[in-house]
Amino acid sequence: MHNGEKFLYKRNPKKNSDFCVWLGFPAVYSFSMSSLGFLWLFKLLDETEDINVERICSDTKETSFLKPDVFGFSFSFDLDFLTVFSMLEKYKIPLKSSQRDESCPLIFSGGPVVSANPEPYKDFFDFFIIGDGEDLNLEAMRICKNSKSKKEALKRLSELEGIYVPNLSDKVKKVTKRLSECIYTPIMSENSFFKNTFIIEMSRGCMNRCGFCLASYLNLPLRSVPYEDLLNTVDLGLKYTDKIAFLGAQVSAHPHFKDLCKHIYDKIQSGQNIEMNFSSLRVDAISEDVVKTLVTAGQKNSTLAIEAGSERLRKLINKNISEEQIFEAVKIARENGLKGLKFYGMIGLPTETYEDIDALVTLAKRIKNENKGFGLTFGFSSFVPKPHTPFQWIGRENTKSLEDKALYLQKEMHKNGITAHISSIKWDYWQAVLSRGDGSLCDFLIDVYRQGGKLGAFKSSAKKYGIDTDYFACSNFEFDTKLPWDFIEVQPGKEFLIKENIRLYNGL
Numbered sequence: 001m002h003n004g005e006k007f008l009y010k011r012n013p014k015k016n017s018d019f020c021v022w023l024g025f026p027a028v029y030s031f032s033m034s035s036l037g038f039l040w041l042f043k044l045l046d047e048t049e050d051i052n053v054e055r056i057c058s059d060t061k062e063t064s065f066l067k068p069d070v071f072g073f074s075f076s077f078d079l080d081f082l083t084v085f086s087m088l089e090k091y092k093i094p095l096k097s098s099q100r101d102e103s104c105p106l107i108f109s110g111g112p113v114v115s116a117n118p119e120p121y122k123d124f125f126d127f128f129i130i131g132d133g134e135d136l137n138l139e140a141m142r143i144c145k146n147s148k149s150k151k152e153a154l155k156r157l158s159e160l161e162g163i164y165v166p167n168l169s170d171k172v173k174k175v176t177k178r179l180s181e182c183i184y185t186p187i188m189s190e191n192s193f194f195k196n197t198f199i200i201e202m203s204r205g206c207m208n209r210c211g212f213c214l215a216s217y218l219n220l221p222l223r224s225v226p227y228e229d230l231l232n233t234v235d236l237g238l239k240y241t242d243k244i245a246f247l248g249a250q251v252s253a254h255p256h257f258k259d260l261c262k263h264i265y266d267k268i269q270s271g272q273n274i275e276m277n278f279s280s281l282r283v284d285a286i287s288e289d290v291v292k293t294l295v296t297a298g299q300k301n302s303t304l305a306i307e308a309g310s311e312r313l314r315k316l317i318n319k320n321i322s323e324e325q326i327f328e329a330v331k332i333a334r335e336n337g338l339k340g341l342k343f344y345g346m347i348g349l350p351t352e353t354y355e356d357i358d359a360l361v362t363l364a365k366r367i368k369n370e371n372k373g374f375g376l377t378f379g380f381s382s383f384v385p386k387p388h389t390p391f392q393w394i395g396r397e398n399t400k401s402l403e404d405k406a407l408y409l410q411k412e413m414h415k416n417g418i419t420a421h422i423s424s425i426k427w428d429y430w431q432a433v434l435s436r437g438d439g440s441l442c443d444f445l446i447d448v449y450r451q452g453g454k455l456g457a458f459k460s461s462a463k464k465y466g467i468d469t470d471y472f473a474c475s476n477f478e479f480d481t482k483l484p485w486d487f488i489e490v491q492p493g494k495e496f497l498i499k500e501n502i503r504l505y506n507g508l
């Protein structure tokens with residue numbers, strides 16, 4: 001089907017079944033080949049004897065696939081809805097589930113965006129997978145296969161933990177998978193965005209619980225892959241490629257992170273060619289051994305998330321790293337052979353003032369002055385409140401005030417010879433609308449899509465549908481305000497988030 005693919009598992013081609021699942025990826029093929037979750041789900045279904053499965057990307061041209069009974073989408077970014085819509089239309093499938101009859105496939109989606117808050121998309125999908133979908137997907141597909149009608153399938157699906165069927169489910173409990181096995185790139189390809197790279201998931205979640213971080217709160221508790229399994233998977237990957245990347249919100253929290261680095265380092269020292277990459281590292285994970293391993297394995301730069309410039313604000317968001325730790329990390333990185341570091345931060349975090357922005361500039365200036373000749377870049381985005389985090393109740397600053405701050409930050413950095421890249425404040429605003437939105441956005445989203453999906457389309461569609469988008473993006477909610485995603489139970493629960501919010505605000 002796709003040229004140059006190498007399957008790392010035994011496929012099951014003799015399928016005595018005409019039941020077919022399409023797995024949709026709302027981006028081009030090369031991106032899909034770097035998406036572990038998408039490829040792993042494909043593998044699970046591909047290994048299943050009585051289910052045919054096809055991968056459909058936004059640039060798929062193939063037309064000879066079996067007609068799908070179910071069409072599922074991976075939904076990882078707020079704006080993915082635009083590509084999902086265009087893919088549905090490409091296959092002549094009406095966008096709204098209410099417009100689809102028995103001849104249309106069941107349409108579902110899963111991934112972090114819809115696991116956190118599926119409500120803005122509830123009119124488009126027959127069901128949603130809420131949480132870690134690996135095992136649940138298979139069970140859901142069996143139900144779809146063994147049901148006589150869509151109605152029967154949806155009724156049975158609504159009884160499964162972790163599945164949300166709009167209009168049928170009241171409460172939905174997010175499912176959390178034990179990471180008892182390692183998930184890795186099951187299909188290698190020259191045409192992948194990360195060419196010929198074998199990606200291994202080391203851990204899921206992050207125990208640092210920064211107040212804004214969906215990846216942490218949606219995935220508590222932190223789970224790590226058993227070390228032995230990790231080593232066996234590294235060996236498997238090295239049979240096919242010398243490029244290994246480790247994935248996880250916080251890879252350095254793996255209890256054997258240092259052992260793993262040593263293991264790879266020793267292999268390289270004994271003559272094996274390995275290029276290794278970690279998704280990103282926390283400041284307090286930068287040690288001599290870690291940097292030496294990275295450098296020996298060909299990595300030249302790394303990313304450090306500092307989030308905010310002042311210690312006060314870092315403490316408030318639960319990013320408990322001191323200025324001294326940051327300087328120490330840069331020193332270790334430089335002295336042990338890295339060529340540069342990319343710093344990542346946010347503006348518009350709750351309670352932020354211009355003093356905090358000045359602190360960012362001072363910090364950047366000091367890092368630059370003390371590390372002449374070392375490559376430093378600074379990237380910023382703006383705070384977007386996310387469901388299921390302690391900051392879910394906190395509205396975003398208005399766009400004008402954030403744009404002023406962004407401009408000020410850029411100017412002050414520039415005066416000191418530092419370039420600050422800042423994401424689009426306007427796009428971040430629409431992300432916030434979607435992130436805290438509800439079912440009243442569905443028709444608006446179709447209109448945005450019809451009008452081309454650019455910034456202007458968002459603005460004019462909101463006006464046309466009379467939607468108070470500031471309410472979703474910028475309002476501060478009370479703890480007892482009913483939130484659109486309250487019906488999703490995520491461990492450890494709302495009471496815990498309220499306590500976290502109070503604790504962070506009181507600097508405890």
Ligand code: SF4
Nearest residue numbers: 206208209210213216
């Ligand atoms: S350290 Fe990173 S992944 Fe962990 S909670 Fe903070 S922002 Fe999220």
